[in-house]
Amino acid sequence: MDKRYDVVIVGTGAAGLYAALNFPAEVSVLLISKRELSLSNSSLAQGGVACVLDVVHDNYKLHITDTLVAGKYKNRLKAVEKLVKEGPADVLKIAEYGVDFDKNADGTMCKTLEAGHSRHRIVHHKDSTGKAITDGLIAAVKSRENVDILENALLYSMHKVLGGFYLSILKDGKSLYFGCNYCLLCTGGIGRVYKYTTNSAIATGDGIAFAYMLGAKIRHLSRIQFHPTAFAAEADRERFLISEAVRGEGAVLLNCNGERFAHNYDKRGELAPRDVVSNAVAREALRTGSEKFYLDIT
Known part of the structure; x- marks a missing residue:
């Protein structure tokens, strides 16, 4: 074994990067990226992030309803409620990492409208919100002494063992082996399974496959959302x-x-x-x- 960590995070989009930043300094973390840190579906996102920051013209109930309607009520309600209610605080925290969301003259964040939403609640950075978020989070992660980063590294084997997980990684033609107490799979979707997609080249479903092999239940795998434009x-x-x-x-x-x-x-x-x-x-x-x-x- 090359090294053991408290936590290994596979995937370095917004979810993986933000997760790494939420662990305290005494927790050792390894971030594994299949390509360079900057290449992810998150970095391709343009429009913005939906969250309720204007409680005068918007509220949690409306956002929850919009989300359930868009999901044809197949959503897991507790997950939707958690996302909607905790999302605004996370957006404000992300802004503290140097992400410069567009602002009005009074200093409040600009909000636009997107499909499926009944209110203007999309905060953004110009037309490259995803890149702005991931750039800010990458800079923050690189400043953390407790976080190691492994780029251009492919996870090809993962086993649950006593006390955690054992991972095999291919890096520069050589195999590396890591142990960890906990492993977070933040690997995104499977858009690249299809001939035409707006997804990044890395969206090949690796993490979903590993989760399934380790016993996770996979739901709605066939319900893939295609961007219309x-x-x-x-x-x-x-x-x-x-x-x-x-x-x-x-x-x-x-x-x-x-x-x-x-x-x-x-x-x-x-x-x-x-x-x-x-x-x-x-x-x-x-x-x-x-x-x-x-x-x-x-």
């Missing part, structure tokens, strides 16, 4: 995400004939939840026989 260059598999905040500010979807169509499938139109808008685009493509669509921001 991305810039699709011909002959290029990569899809450049276009934030739904653009639609929140008034952009509309047009079909190949230059006609609006979103309201034909849902009364909320372009501001329906992502899965609803994505489904509308797919159905409109079948109706028109064309895969060409436009996002009009004029």
